[in-house]
Amino acid sequence: xxxxxxxxxxxxxxCAVAATLPFWLPSYFLHVATVTMIMVALASxxxxxxxxxxxxxxxxxxxxxxxxILASALLVKLGINLWLGAIATAVxxxxxxxxxxxxxxxxxxxxxxxALITLAFAExxxxxxxxxxxxxxxxxxxxxxxxxxxxxFQFGGSTTYxxxxxxxxxxxxxxxxxxxxxxxxxxxxxxxxxxxxxQAAGVPVLQNNMFAMALSGATTSLIGTFYARYxxxxxxxxxxxxxxxxxxxxxxxxxxxxxxxxxLVGAVxxxxxxxxxxxxxxxxxxxxxxxxYGAVVVVVVLCAPSGIVATLSSWMRRRNVAPDxxxxxxxxxxxxxxxxxxRASV
Amino acid sequence: xxxxxxxxxxxVLVGSTYAVIALGMGLIFSVSGIINFAHxxxxxxxxxxxxSAFTALKVDxxxxxxxxxxxxxxxxxxxxxxxxxxxxxxxxxxxVQLTLGLSFMIQSLLLMFYGGEPxxxxxxxxxxxxxxxxxxxxxxxVVAFAVSVVLSVLLFWMLNYTDFGRSVRAIxxxxxxxxxxxxxxxxxxxxxxxxxxxxxxxxxxxLVPGMSIQPTAGLHLTVITLLAVVLGGMSxxxxxxxxxxxxxxxxxxxxxxVSGTLGLIFPYLIxxxxxxxxxxxxxxxxx
Amino acid sequence: MPISDNQNLLEVQNLSAGYxxxxxxxxxxxxxxxxxxxxxxxxxNAGKSTLINCLSGIVAADTGRxxxxxxxxxxxxxxxxxxxxxxxxxxxxLLFPGLTVRENLQLAGINxxxxxxxxxxxxxxxxxxxxxxxxxxxxxxxxxxxxxQMVAISRGLVSGARLLMLDEPSLGLSPLMVRTIFAAIKRxxxxxxxxxxxxxxxxxxxxxxxxxxxxxxxxxVVLSGSSAELAEDPRTRKAYLGx
Numbered sequence: 090x091x092x093x094x095x096x097x098x099x100x101x102x103x104c105a106v107a108a109t110l111p112f113w114l115p116s117y118f119l120h121v122a123t124v125t126m127i128m129v130a131l132a133s134x135x136x137x138x139x140x141x142x143x144x145x146x147x148x149x150x151x152x153x154x155x156x157x158i159l160a161s162a163l164l165v166k167l168g169i170n171l172w173l174g175a176i177a178t179a180v181x182x183x184x185x186x187x188x189x190x191x192x193x194x195x196x197x198x199x200x201x202x203x204a205l206i207t208l209a210f211a212e213x214x215x216x217x218x219x220x221x222x223x224x225x226x227x228x229x230x231x232x233x234x235x236x237x238x239x240x241x242f243q244f245g246g247s248t249t250y251x252x253x254x255x256x257x258x259x260x261x262x263x264x265x266x267x268x269x270x271x272x273x274x275x276x277x278x279x280x281x282x283x284x285x286x287x288q289a290a291g292v293p294v295l296q297n298n299m300f301a302m303a304l305s306g307a308t309t310s311l312i313g314t315f316y317a318r319y320x321x322x323x324x325x326x327x328x329x330x331x332x333x334x335x336x337x338x339x340x341x342x343x344x345x346x347x348x349x350x351x352x353l354v355g356a357v358x359x360x361x362x363x364x365x366x367x368x369x370x371x372x373x374x375x376x377x378x379x380x381x382y383g384a385v386v387v388v389v390v391l392c393a394p395s396g397i398v399a400t401l402s403s404w405m406r407r408r409n410v411a412p413d414x415x416x417x418x419x420x421x422x423x424x425x426x427x428x429x430x431x432r433a434s435v
Numbered sequence: 436x437x438x439x440x441x442x443x444x445x446x447v448l449v450g451s452t453y454a455v456i457a458l459g460m461g462l463i464f465s466v467s468g469i470i471n472f473a474h475x476x477x478x479x480x481x482x483x484x485x486x487s488a489f490t491a492l493k494v495d496x497x498x499x500x501x502x503x504x505x506x507x508x509x510x511x512x513x514x515x516x517x518x519x520x521x522x523x524x525x526x527x528x529x530x531v532q533l534t535l536g537l538s539f540m541i542q543s544l545l546l547m548f549y550g551g552e553p554x555x556x557x558x559x560x561x562x563x564x565x566x567x568x569x570x571x572x573x574x575x576x577v578v579a580f581a582v583s584v585v586l587s588v589l590l591f592w593m594l595n596y597t598d599f600g601r602s603v604r605a606i607x608x609x610x611x612x613x614x615x616x617x618x619x620x621x622x623x624x625x626x627x628x629x630x631x632x633x634x635x636x637x638x639x640x641x642l643v644p645g646m647s648i649q650p651t652a653g654l655h656l657t658v659i660t661l662l663a664v665v666l667g668g669m670s671x672x673x674x675x676x677x678x679x680x681x682x683x684x685x686x687x688x689x690x691x692x693v694s695g696t697l698g699l700i701f702p703y704l705i706x707x708x709x710x711x712x713x714x715x716x717x718x719x720x721x722x
Numbered sequence: 723m724p725i726s727d728n729q730n731l732l733e734v735q736n737l738s739a740g741y742x743x744x745x746x747x748x749x750x751x752x753x754x755x756x757x758x759x760x761x762x763x764x765x766x767n768a769g770k771s772t773l774i775n776c777l778s779g780i781v782a783a784d785t786g787r788x789x790x791x792x793x794x795x796x797x798x799x800x801x802x803x804x805x806x807x808x809x810x811x812x813x814x815x816l817l818f819p820g821l822t823v824r825e826n827l828q829l830a831g832i833n834x835x836x837x838x839x840x841x842x843x844x845x846x847x848x849x850x851x852x853x854x855x856x857x858x859x860x861x862x863x864x865x866x867x868x869x870x871q872m873v874a875i876s877r878g879l880v881s882g883a884r885l886l887m888l889d890e891p892s893l894g895l896s897p898l899m900v901r902t903i904f905a906a907i908k909r910x911x912x913x914x915x916x917x918x919x920x921x922x923x924x925x926x927x928x929x930x931x932x933x934x935x936x937x938x939x940x941x942x943v944v945l946s947g948s949s950a951e952l953a954e955d956p957r958t959r960k961a962y963l964g965x
Contacts, residue, residue: 145528196711200527201470205658205665206710209703212658220696331654335535342532376546376650383539390533391521598832605818605829612816615778617804617833617881 100350107255111248117368119251125360126254127316132341132352133261134308138190138301139338140347141265141274143281145200146189148207150334151214152182152306154325156313161232161323162224171232171242175314179307186306190298211331218329230323242318250319257312258353264308265349277301281347339382343389345396354397359385437569442691443684448576450683451583454676456638456656457663458590459631465607465670466627469522472534475656476541477632481507481639482648483545486556495558497578500640504633511632515625523624538653545650558644579641586634587676594672603627607670659686662706668716677717681705729792731756731917732777732808732885737786739776745784746772747941754885754919759911761932761949762921763958769941770921771813774887777919778810779803790885805833807884813893813921815874819863823854823873826862827880836882847876850906868899875906886910887919892927900924904931929953 110122131149138144159181160174169177189210193203219227237245244250268274276297279287288294317323327333336359344355362385363378370377393400460474471477481503488499518537522530563574594600602623605613614620663682667675682702689701709717732754740746746769754760764770775781777788779800788796790808798806818826827847831840848855851872857865862873871891878886888907892900908931910916922928928935929949937945937958945957952958 196714202710205661206707208658209706213700213703216696216700339535374547376543379539380543383536386532386536390529394529601825601829608818608820609816614800615810615812616830617801619801
């Protein structure tokens, strides 16, 4: 699992092809590509604590709100440069993330409790954002027109935005790879698989979890700022909504949680299909995008439950290597003991 | 002081319905280990069915449940048989994904059929108000309360005095031993799921009069239900009922004392506070 | 399959089974006649529990057949096997701790074959185990080990066992309790003519009570015969102690 995908030729092929898109893709499709790359980045950022570390936070939208909405409000209402705003909100997001990890540790929360508490905070975040005028309330904040001034955190035309989003996406994927191959990744995975055993073995559980959540928070916040800037509009219905967290989680898990390429694959699969179909048929069938998203997720869960990447790679391994006996599960044939596992982790 | 009592009354009346919905989810979880993130969306389906019943046949939502409950039970059986049954014994994350995906599908289908504008389902009772001193008792909330109480009593009776109920409790405690007793565990799970969703459909009719509904309302209801279930300690049925009422009261306090959307954060805050200090739930883990 | 007069109650032929990818039982064949008390011996991981789990349907068989009273039941669901009378009293008792003893017994009588005379069966079981009768309204989780074992066996009887399969009934019990339990087991077999399959770690006990035994080692039947023969055979101890 610590194979470096960047050593394989096809990922560079993908980057190369992706980089050429602005030169031949019509502008609406380029927009879809940009949004897809942003989702890749967001999903990859979530993968760090969730996939690698096992901390299933459902509060990513909080970080996106920090970077997307709060930074924008700081710019528009207080005139604070967006670079400064981006960094400040990223720091805030990092602190919030670390605090969540601290809660998880201090109160010994199980998977479900942690997920629900972070979900509760995400809902609070949504309500507070909608109810606070400073950050634009329900109408959001309009950013000043993009004049290409880099010092103002502006990137000019759609080509540049796309290339920056591509860079962000690949950066986050590379970050995942780096972490997976590092000691941090090793610790996180040990914690994910059995945190008591990890602790007994001397792994500093709290520090590693806090770091992973802080990193995830900061990067997500920065991506949020970029997203708002790209849309020239900090839309609370998008950036503060709990549904965004769900989109991110589904993209990462469909692709394969815990793998570096999973979020990339998941986002690339889910986002364009939905966007394009809803562009074609959106007037006739509102909500089609969400339907496709949901349907693809259901199909993938039923057919490839460990995610597309994991399923594909085990399929390829089986084709190249002599049959291996596979993992031994303790399978309770009919009277499933799944409920014990869930209860134990609550 | 009056405001306090009003908030309490409101909270208990609404909370009782949340409690029953949460009990449905708790039953399903205790028997099959499944946490259904589309739970709230299923309630919304029932609500929209009431809407259709009204627009097509001028039927009051309280009467529509004669149709919505059986329809939802059939839907539940299909959902369980074809989708959810495969989630038994699987890790938490897999079930979350499947049910979230399902939630998206339901929301968007409702969006396609009914559009995104909030719509209201009127009822004969919706304007009915009773006054006790200075405290307002909304008719529809009183009805919801009464029905929920009856339903809870029936469920408790079933759990403690019928073979089916005993099977449910047995499976929760040890599914393997239950199978060895000759209990058809699979069928019990199916029946429990159908029961849980039937309760949802009933609750839908209780909540809907005079309420404006939207296809995307499901997630919020799912979260509220989850809050109540977790507060109750997951399988502790008495705890879940209390959890529902606590959430209802928190919501009422929030909306009465704080105006605007900020008031709605109360249930979440209360939830976080309680869970952090009593992680096993309000009443602790049950046997 | 033709039904003959003196056929065995339980016929297991060439059974192989395991968990996940790992095979535990290899080509096991045993048979139990009506009214017999047969012992199943073997060291810790010999596959005894797996065999019983297969017989009760908890674990699916990979290959082989199981026939009960002349009828094929290799792929039958666990609850249907109980209906036919194949009852497994599991290792560790596995009572429902949050239910009363009475509720445990009531649940045992839930299958259609015995449902109608459930109360009568419970009465009979209380006569066999008076202690159970005293504890009817207590939560099963609060009983002592020996009492729990009595309740576990009672459950099996209320379920309408025609073949009672006991998995390590002496586990964790005091010697006095073991004597009581085994006296009851003996009575069930001799007076009520109940067919019993006994899985036990305790070699001496098993040989003393069972008329015939099988010895499993690494998932295969390595020895079988009357208890007297096996008691004399040095290979028994060897296989049993895994040496």
